[in-house]
Every structure is written in structure tokens, then in C-alpha cells.
Amino acid sequence: MPQATTKPQIHAPTQPEPSRKKNVVVRFLKQWDIQLMVWPGIILIFVFAYLPMYGVLTGFMDYKINTGARIFENNWVGFKHFSMFFNAPEFYTVMRNTIVISLLKFLIGFPAPIILALMLNEIRHMMFKRVVQTITYLPHFMSWVIVAGLVGSMLSTENGSINILLQKINLIDDPVNFMSMPEYFWSILISANVWKEIGFGSIVYLAAIAGVDQSMYEAADIDGASKFKQIYLITIPTIMPVIVIFMILAIGNLLSAGFEDILLLAENPVLRPVSDVIDTYVYRVGLSNFRYSYATAVGLFKAVISIGLLTMANYLARKSGNSLW
């Protein structure tokens, strides 16, 4: 992590060596005022982030509902719940949906904001650019509940605008009930995601593009390079480090195919064979069927694979010279 080194430091710790150990305690107590700033945060993170990590041990036990959360009263069962998941009839569907949905989101949702940023960068009418930006940020600020409501309303068989449009241009004769047809679910889900985040996602790339040295474009102009060539040969290579960093993060999230969006867009159980992913599966078996240990094990399985993916992506990125840590 790069740290500011320009700041002058007044209290340089230059105490003599022998008393150093005792000094740590004394110095710690002496700086109680700044320690008091960080300890509430440390405690809160301990309770709400580290205690649940300890709680993953539930996945290696048979959780008994009546004993509550006291972990040592439960029986250790090793990897029982993990192998149960691997042998469960849903395993194949859940894994396939998770991988397909997250790959689709990655392949379509990741480049979309970059392309939008490249397009916006070509716009010279500032007013037009600002209006487009403001409008495309709008969906980002709406909750998934609202977005799912809007999607449902657009695709509705009664008076849904999409059905009206498709009927007007004679593509269909009768309204199609898109929201209950498994074959459309992935397209709807991915479109809704791109629709929601494309504008907001482009902010970072626009800023990176703004940092490109303008003289390179001027030189390219003189050489007669077309706009398209300039984007391809100047803009994209310059913003590559930013793209790579966001790509690493996206790869680390590959098993997070989505949660809120899927839960809300696939309320109809008919869609389950195509909509069930690890996170929604954990939610359902854990919180609706109360199989706490089993659901914890499934969740842990996902978290471990995610860390593996992230480490791998970072390793590859480091080889190319851009890494996260």
C-alpha cells in the first residue's frame, strides 16, 4: 500500500533500546486518545465480521436448534455437510447456474461500462454528455426491489410496454409472459444488471480516460489515424491498468453470481431450475428450511473457492505487472 511519505513526523520514537518493551505498554497508554478512536471499530469488526468467521465451524457440526448458538454443545461431523452438498441432486443445477450466470455477467456486464465510457469520451457536446451521464446513473440508485418491480411491469402480459411494442411491430401475436418462462430468465437477469450498473460503472473508466495524455491524440491526428484506431491504440492501452484491477476484483467475485437480483427477479418457483445459484440456495435451505449446518457448509465452500479465484487472478495480474496486493 503506498503511503504518504511527505508528512513531517514530529514525535520520532527515539527512545533508547533497553527499555523498549516496557515502553510499548507505556506508550500505548500514553496515546490512549488515538487508541480510543480505533478500538470501537476494532470491536465492532470483531463482533460482526470475525465472530461469523468463527461461526463457519457450524458447517462442520450438526447444529441443534434448541441449544442455540453455543458452539461446543454441537457434535462435530467433519465434512459430512460438504459431501452431502456434492452429492445433492441440486448440486449440478446450482453449480451450473452459478457458473453460467456469473460468466455471462462477467462477459457482458464487465465490458459494458468500458464501452460506454469510450463512447461518452467521443462526445464533444458537454451538455449532452452530462445529461446522458445523469440519466444512466439513475438505475444505480434504485433498489433491486424497485428494479424488479419495473422489470415486471415492463414485461407484464397486461399492458407491459415490451409486449405492447412487440405486438405493434408484429413480432408476437399475443402477450408473452416472459417472467415465468425459464428460457428467458438469464437474458432478463443479465439485461437488468447491465441496465442498472452500466452508467455508474463507467465513472471510473471515464476518469481514467481523462488522464490520457492529449498530445498522443494530436500526434495520431497528424499521422491520420482514425478515431477508432486512436481508441484501440491509445485509449485502451493507457487505461489497461484500471481495467485489469477491476477485472481481478470481478474474477474474485465469479462465484457471486448474484443474490438480491436473482431472489427478486425469480420469485416465481417455476424459474428455480435456471435461477438457483449458491447464494440463493444457501438462503433457501438455511433460512427457509432451517438446515443451518448444511447451508453454512455450502456458503463456506463458496467463500473458499472465491478466495482461490482471487488469489489466482492476482497472481496472473502480477505477472502482467498490475496487482492488487
Place this chain on the structure above:
Amino acid sequence: MTRLAFGDRIMHIIIYTFLILLSFSALYPFWNALVISFNLGLDTSKGGVTFWPRVFTLENYEIVLNDKRLVNGMVISVARTVVGSAAAILMTAILAYGMTKRELIGRNVYMVYFIFTMYFGGGLIPTFLLIRSLGLMNTFWVFIIPALISVWNMIIFRTFFRGLPAGLEESAKVDGCSNWGILFRIVLPLSGPVIATLALFTAVSHWNDWFIASIYINNEKLLPIQTMLRQILNANIVTDMSNNLDTASQARIESARTITTKSLTMATMMVATLPIVLVYPFVQKYFVKGVLIGSLKE
């Protein structure tokens, strides 16, 4: 600017067309819902309402805003947004300022401790069991306390604080100002833009959250508007909605035949989004900056 080459002009036409279509698609679903919410329900059900209300009415809003449960949901949403964001921003800013201190003993260990939680977590079920055993179920505090510290926001705050001129702090120290005094009298007053950005993001996530209430809250009086809206929309899809709509609205539907569940749902949706939609364009320049501070850090 020189005259554009032929190929470049084609590209510009494509880009403008695409951006106009994209903006239209971003706005239209929202606009259509707004139109339906202002259209007479009975007329909407005849179909074909798209860009403009055909039979303008305020009655959908009248019903939504007179529904005690929905109003209570709004109050809960406002309360958790205001209390939750203010408390979270304050706690996170204090933590971040402490973490900027070079003399802070254990600083590097603390940093690793915080950052680790960005990559690994216990997951849904252990968190659920924890919240339950802490007795936070069915309390207002389940919205506030677990969300007090955001490591991500802490890092953004810390980066911003470090960028402030060091001389200000030094001179305040010489004048005998304590560290807490410096934080509240000098650092925070100079941090307007970053506070505005993070407060906006935190407020949006509080306002938009429906999930926490859906798993931790059974008490109807504590449900925020988004969770209620989800129940209404859900009922619309799975079963006949009018059975699941609250009794007050149902009674009114019985009495006034012009109202439909669709127009009521749309009006509720508008009420639940408008606060954000009205605010975000005005803080746009701040959050663009905030996103950048965040991404520079990476």
C-alpha cells in the same frame, strides 16, 4: 477542430444514436411507472398507457399516503436512513482518522485485521445465527449497529484525510489542540466533499435495503418501505394480489372500483424511490469524486 473524416462521422452517428437509446431505456421504465401511478387504475387496465397519463388522477397517491402501514414503513425507512448514516459516517470517520496516525501502536496489524474482512466473511447463516444470539432480532438496532463500520469507507476517509495539508494539524497541535479536537474542529470541517459522498452512498444503501428486515424482522411495525414493497410485488406475482394487500387498502378497493392493484403498486414504488431520485443529480459531482478517491486507493 478539423472536419471529421467520413469513417469518424459514421462512428459519431452510431455513438449518438446508441447513447440516446440507452438514455431512453434507462429513463423509460421509471417514467412509465410514474405515468401509471398518475393514471386512473381502471383506465390503466384497459392497456396502452405508455408516455403520458390518459386519465390523470391523484387518487392512487391519496390511498398510498393514507395507508397507515405504508406511512409507518416510510417513517422506519427515514429513521434508519438518518440514524444509520449519521452514526455510521461518524464512527467510520473517527476510526479512519485514528488510522492515519503514524504513531498509532499496532497500526499495521489493525490495517491487516480490517482489510482481511473485505476478502473473507462468515457468510449468511453464521451472521444470522450471531445476530439472533445477540438479541438484535426484531429490534430497530439491527438496521444500525451491524452497519456502523464499513472498511471500504474507512479506507476512502483515510485516503482523503491524508491528503489534507499536514501543516494545519501541526499548528493546531502547537496551539494545544487535542487529537479529538483536531478531528472535530479541523479535519471533519475540511472533509465536506468526502463526507457528502459517503453519506450519500450509505444513505442510499440504508434506504434501498429490504433484505435485513426480511430476515431479522417479524414485527410489522418495524418493516421499512422497501421490504413492504417487496411483499406487495411478490404477492402480485405469486398469488392474487388483492388477497395479500393490507386490509385498509383492500377495503378502499372494494369501495372505489376505479383503483387497481397495479396502479397502487406503481404509486408505492414511486414513493419509495422519489427521495433518492430527487437528491442524486444534485450531489453528482461529489459522488463522482468519491468513486475516484475509492478507486485510486486500489
